[in-house]
Amino acid sequence: MKASKWYLQIWFISLLFAFSFLIVPFIIGIVLLIKHYMERNTQMKYWQEMGLGDAESLLQTKNALQNEVEEYERKKEGLVQQVENLSKQIQRKEQELIVLDDELLMQSVGFYEPKYALETSDEYKFRLANIRNQQKQLVKIHRATYHSDEWLLDGSKSKGKLMNNNNIKLTINAFNKECDMAINKVKFTNVDAMESRIRKTYLTLNKINKHNKICISDPYLSLKIEELYLAYEYAQKVEEEKEEQRRIRDLMRE
Structure with a gap:
């Protein structure tokens, strides 16, 4: 063998x-x-x-x-x-x-299509203030997140509620901070990327808080996306108005 x-x-x-x-x-x-x-x-x-x-x-x-x-x-x-x-x-x-x-x-060659197309920067400023007030209202009435109110800590419902509220605050603060960074950095060439960044943060935080039964609400996310585009178009409108004022001054000097 x-x-x-x-x-x-x-x-x-x-x-x-x-x-x-x-x-x-x-x-x-x-x-x-x-x-x-x-x-x-x-x-x-x-x-x-x-x-x-x-x-x-x-x-x-x-x-x-x-x-x-x-x-x-x-x-x-x-x-x-x-x-x-x-x-x-x-x-x-x-x-x-x-x-x-x-x-x-399309954006880089000037084909960005405005979502709001307001006439003046003051109109954008008013809409931005209104959007931010709506966000604050959702937080105030506890609708910025979907969450459970049935937590117990050491057998105490009041302690469980306090713990849950702290977790909700941490989640909202983390989301707001990331959104603010995206909104402050938004410009002509990255507006869609900044929207993706906000949505990714939304998904990540919801995944992290799955076991805490805390989820950022869809209405709150939508308001942040609106704020992003309003802030971008507001900055564009301010620049347009400044350019128009410069053009008028040049004509007057002539």
């Missing part, structure tokens, strides 16, 4: 499976494991013909190897599915980047 080939040894197959996060070594490992089993099966038949070995023990070993092969097959299918899911995610992200690049291109 010939000795087993080195690449069919269990130590080498185990080494391949150690790199199972890579698809190719995993598949090679499966193939070699099957070949190892086939060769072992041939050896068992040879031993039985020679009157060596316990048939029942060999059968148990065969079944164990078959179970191992089936388990590795299931793992392989799971990895293949993960790769397919990741590929789909990459395609979606690439498509989102393409859309964003197109929007930025």
Whole structure:
């Protein structure tokens, strides 16, 4: 009976499976494991013909190897599915980047379409003040977040309420701070990116606070997005008015 080939040894197959996060070594490992089993099966038949070995023990070993092969097959299918899911995610992200690049291109050549198109900077200023007052009102009436009021701390409902209110304040403050940074940085070439930044912050904070049962409300998010675009268009209108005033002064001097 010939000795087993080195690449069919269990130590080498185990080494391949150690790199199972890579698809190719995993598949090679499966193939070699099957070949190892086939060769072992041939050896068992040879031993039985020679009157060596316990048939029942060999059968148990065969079944164990078959179970191992089936388990590795299931793992392989799971990895293949993960790769397919990741590929789909990459395609979606690439498509989102393409859309964003197109929007930025339109903005960079002067094709930004105003959402409000108000006549004067004072109108924008009034709308901004109104939007911010609406945000404050939502916070005041506890509608800036969706949250549970059933918390207990040390068996005390009042302590649970205090803890919950502190968590809500922390969440709103974190969201407001990030929104303010985006609004202060908004300009002609990044208005869509700043909106994405606000929405990403919204999703991140909601995910972090899932176990606290705290979620920033959709109306509060919408008001922040409105504030972003109003602030951008307000700054644009102020610049337009300044330019118009300079043009009038130049005409008067002539």
